[in-house]
Amino acid sequence: MSEFDLQTPAAFDPFAEANADNSGDGSKDYVHIRIQQRNGRKSLTTVQGLKKEFSYNKILKDLKKEFCCNGTVVQDPELGQVIQLQGDQRKNVSSFLVQAGIVKKEHIKIHGF
Secondary structure, three states: OOOOOOOOOOOOOOOHHHHHHHHOOOOOOOEEEEEEEOOOOOEEEEEEOOOOOOOHHHHHHHHHHHHOOOEEEEEEOOOEEEEEEEOOOHHHHHHHHHHOOOOOHHHEEEOOO
């Protein structure tokens, strides 16, 4: 083996998991909880992937009351309805969804830094 037979590592794709979820025939439906950075220290928490049978507005109302933050439901052409909350509420939202019985803990993916 010569010194030129070294393999270079493949590029890391942080979104490979999310893209692979859509391609599999037996893939699970995950609820994705993400954080988006705004200006300075401000941030948004987004929740997507909830089943369509749930009332997004009622869930949003309970989340806002529970965590004392503001939020809205946004209609996205690709992702469907997405719940947006002010601040970093990732852990709070995941525990709320599990306790309320909306989603099982195994079906939640938390993204972010």
